[in-house]
Amino acid sequence: MRGASISIPPVYIGSIGVALLLIAFALNLVRKLSERSAVYLSMNVVGALMAAWYAWAGGAIPFVILEIVWAATAAVRLVMTLMKRPT
Numbered sequence: 001m002r003g004a005s006i007s008i009p010p011v012y013i014g015s016i017g018v019a020l021l022l023i024a025f026a027l028n029l030v031r032k033l034s035e036r037s038a039v040y041l042s043m044n045v046v047g048a049l050m051a052a053w054y055a056w057a058g059g060a061i062p063f064v065i066l067e068i069v070w071a072a073t074a075a076v077r078l079v080m081t082l083m084k085r086p087t
Contacts (some may be wrong), residue, residue, distance in 0.1 A: 015055050018047065021047035024044055041074050041081060051063070052067030
């Protein structure tokens with residue numbers, strides 16, 4: 001089916017994003033994920049970008065800014081973490 005697209009309601013995208021952020025946070029609190037691990041940082045990047053998209057769809061610009069800064073900070077740390085890994 002050419003040209004067909006799947007439309008996912010924004011609230012689902014936002015909910016999954018926030019869930020990723022909260023799960024990463026909870027796993028860090030119980031010491032199952034280090035705040036420097038690639039998994040933790042990836043969950044933060046993806047979760048924050050999904051939450052930012054939802055905030056954008058709802059016109060909540062202050063939250064877009066918050067989530068973009070959150071994602072960018074986690075992304076920088078993720079790149080630094082991955083570059084330090086032995087090859």
